[in-house]
Amino acid sequence: MASEKSENSRSDKQRVTIREVAAKAEVALSSVSRALSGHPDVSDEMRKRVKEIADELGYEPNLVAQSLRSGVTRTIGFVVRDINNPMFALLARSCENELRRNGYSMILVNSDGSIENENRNFSLLRRRRVDGIIASLVSEDSPYLIKNLDSPRSPIVLLDREVKGINASAVLADHAAGVHEAVTHLIKAGHREIAFITGSNNVYPTRNRLQGFTKAFEDAKLKLQPDLMAIGGFDAEYALSHARILLHRNPAPTAILAGGHGALMGVSRALKEKKITMGKEIAFIALDQLPYLEVFSDNISTVYRDTEAIGREAARLILEGIDGEKPRVSLIETQFIERASSQGGLQHA
Amino acid sequence: MASEKSENSRSDKQRVTIREVAAKAEVALSSVSRALSGHPDVSDEMRKRVKEIADELGYEPNLVAQSLRSGVTRTIGFVVRDINNPMFALLARSCENELRRNGYSMILVNSDGSIENENRNFSLLRRRRVDGIIASLVSEDSPYLIKNLDSPRSPIVLLDREVKGINASAVLADHAAGVHEAVTHLIKAGHREIAFITGSNNVYPTRNRLQGFTKAFEDAKLKLQPDLMAIGGFDAEYALSHARILLHRNPAPTAILAGGHGALMGVSRALKEKKITMGKEIAFIALDQLPYLEVFSDNISTVYRDTEAIGREAARLILEGIDGEKPRVSLIETQFIERASSQGGLQHA
DNA sequence: CTCTTCACTGGAAACGTTTGCAATACTGGA
DNA sequence: TCCAGTATTGCAAACGTTTCCAGTGAAGAG
Numbered sequence: 001m002a003s004e005k006s007e008n009s010r011s012d013k014q015r016v017t018i019r020e021v022a023a024k025a026e027v028a029l030s031s032v033s034r035a036l037s038g039h040p041d042v043s044d045e046m047r048k049r050v051k052e053i054a055d056e057l058g059y060e061p062n063l064v065a066q067s068l069r070s071g072v073t074r075t076i077g078f079v080v081r082d083i084n085n086p087m088f089a090l091l092a093r094s095c096e097n098e099l100r101r102n103g104y105s106m107i108l109v110n111s112d113g114s115i116e117n118e119n120r121n122f123s124l125l126r127r128r129r130v131d132g133i134i135a136s137l138v139s140e141d142s143p144y145l146i147k148n149l150d151s152p153r154s155p156i157v158l159l160d161r162e163v164k165g166i167n168a169s170a171v172l173a174d175h176a177a178g179v180h181e182a183v184t185h186l187i188k189a190g191h192r193e194i195a196f197i198t199g200s201n202n203v204y205p206t207r208n209r210l211q212g213f214t215k216a217f218e219d220a221k222l223k224l225q226p227d228l229m230a231i232g233g234f235d236a237e238y239a240l241s242h243a244r245i246l247l248h249r250n251p252a253p254t255a256i257l258a259g260g261h262g263a264l265m266g267v268s269r270a271l272k273e274k275k276i277t278m279g280k281e282i283a284f285i286a287l288d289q290l291p292y293l294e295v296f297s298d299n300i301s302t303v304y305r306d307t308e309a310i311g312r313e314a315a316r317l318i319l320e321g322i323d324g325e326k327p328r329v330s331l332i333e334t335q336f337i338e339r340a341s342s343q344g345g346l347q348h349a
Numbered sequence: 350m351a352s353e354k355s356e357n358s359r360s361d362k363q364r365v366t367i368r369e370v371a372a373k374a375e376v377a378l379s380s381v382s383r384a385l386s387g388h389p390d391v392s393d394e395m396r397k398r399v400k401e402i403a404d405e406l407g408y409e410p411n412l413v414a415q416s417l418r419s420g421v422t423r424t425i426g427f428v429v430r431d432i433n434n435p436m437f438a439l440l441a442r443s444c445e446n447e448l449r450r451n452g453y454s455m456i457l458v459n460s461d462g463s464i465e466n467e468n469r470n471f472s473l474l475r476r477r478r479v480d481g482i483i484a485s486l487v488s489e490d491s492p493y494l495i496k497n498l499d500s501p502r503s504p505i506v507l508l509d510r511e512v513k514g515i516n517a518s519a520v521l522a523d524h525a526a527g528v529h530e531a532v533t534h535l536i537k538a539g540h541r542e543i544a545f546i547t548g549s550n551n552v553y554p555t556r557n558r559l560q561g562f563t564k565a566f567e568d569a570k571l572k573l574q575p576d577l578m579a580i581g582g583f584d585a586e587y588a589l590s591h592a593r594i595l596l597h598r599n600p601a602p603t604a605i606l607a608g609g610h611g612a613l614m615g616v617s618r619a620l621k622e623k624k625i626t627m628g629k630e631i632a633f634i635a636l637d638q639l640p641y642l643e644v645f646s647d648n649i650s651t652v653y654r655d656t657e658a659i660g661r662e663a664a665r666l667i668l669e670g671i672d673g674e675k676p677r678v679s680l681i682e683t684q685f686i687e688r689a690s691s692q693g694g695l696q697h698a
Numbered sequence: 699c700t701c702t703t704c705a706c707t708g709g710a711a712a713c714g715t716t717t718g719c720a721a722t723a724c725t726g727g728a
Numbered sequence: 729t730c731c732a733g734t735a736t737t738g739c740a741a742a743c744g745t746t747t748c749c750a751g752t753g754a755a756g757a758g
Binding site for chain 2: 060073
């Protein structure tokens, strides 16, 4: 493939457009467009010829121009609190894979737990004319939300969030079932002082876990102990400080449930401080099967859900939405997985 | 598949464009554009009037059109092997923050360890006309690389990668220094059988760590033991199988260095299998300060680098490049941090 | 009073595609 | 032979901006 005069054209800065391909092939712009985009009304000869010349010239279609003309960007916004949370990273990963398999790219934005940030991000994504947004909202009752999400131009998929009165799909995990299972297990083992640390209840997972928690107590005809419940923050600092307080309580909790990555971090640090070992002096259950747990601390009992599947499902829901189908909610099951850490805690028995 | 399509309540709502704003304000399109984009040649009255009406109509500028006209997308491609690797997640996070602060969005793509994928991703990003690409390449000697990265239209920043003959900036960690420090520490403590497990040496970190490793042996006038080195894969499976082999060796290694997230996972699993405790029967050093370590296993000695700073620096380098400055390489220091896990291993002594 | 300058404003041409429509050539049936 | 039908192709108008250029009226200078 020795080319005589392609050397000069390689170094010049102008991008090659469909127009140059057309000129070199001595056909119309429209024919080039049709030939390259797989339009049916094109002769085999034309298609072959155009493709050859496009390759030769190193033509790279301009997706920006395509988007402007076609009104479709093949881009999805992915909004999370913090990609650094391994749960979100796993979601992003499986979601991006599924999207890319379908020809879509993903714009990642971290809202950093700030509602104002989140709102700015939504508005930026809309200006970018993304074809859809997948989001794990900071809160379900932000004043901007309705304005932002109601009657949206492009479909929205909420990750584990429930917002009333808007037209969005959602992937919801059935936390309640798994938590119910876990707490019932603890109660049957004799636990009565069960602590519960998780994020604030302005998001679905907290409320839903709380339901499972409460129902387990009801079913066992026990009454809840609200002072054992710290429901207010997903960050490790919140969990750490509240775990410290709870561990000083009298009687001390015999079991602890930690909801989310931050809670797991905080609680495990607090336990370490007091040299309390999970599965011995206290029973511990993580309400999320975080990715690193499998390998690193393979003795931690968890409420499991298939996070990869959730990411994939979110991608599918958004693609459905783009296809014009009605929003729908997809429920993902959870399951209590008993390991060593949920033993113990009842040394007095 | 008679799927029920929703009413096109989405597409019927015409977006408001600059044209409608102009009409309602009874001024020219160009004036609206100037008023909203902060162009100096606009009277205060005009600007006020246009802004009011734009707000009133809920005008949202179309970034696609802006990009097409201006030739600038304010978008950066971020290419990593797997965002699910916490190191990459942390990088992505700090990088995205810095980019967003400067008005840029980030397109995330996972290349999944496949060179073909990576290549497709590069080409996609170029078609999207991103203003720059930040990438942690799968390999430094892929046949596509030169074609893809040579004389690029838009700047490129490599994350801990060195590719000869191309015009790219890079953020490189000075792994050699930290590893040298760590290994020297082990040697001084009496270790001679030091195992080293990490990814293949077609990427800079491996080669650079190897340099530090080798030099530490040279400085101590000891000779390397190649059969204690497993250099070939960043995934946990590779590390697991090779750690198993190494632990069966006679004499067994008294210390292990694990480079990267996968190696850490694999090695710690292998140790767990054989019920060998880090810091007791064996000395262990992780060649990366992975985010979860801080909280979860706070006794693991590591070679530390400031990953957040690396992400920020990558963002800055790409912005510099967009500003027309010449590519440059930024070196980030590393440092051995001694904790409990690097104790022990010398019970026979 | 005229001319220049100044501070705006409007018109229209891009940016690189897709696509509706018209034009062409060819095919085969009447 | 002629005409409808079919398969291609080309032309030109969008898509929503930015920006160059020319034009306007007013103000200041001579």
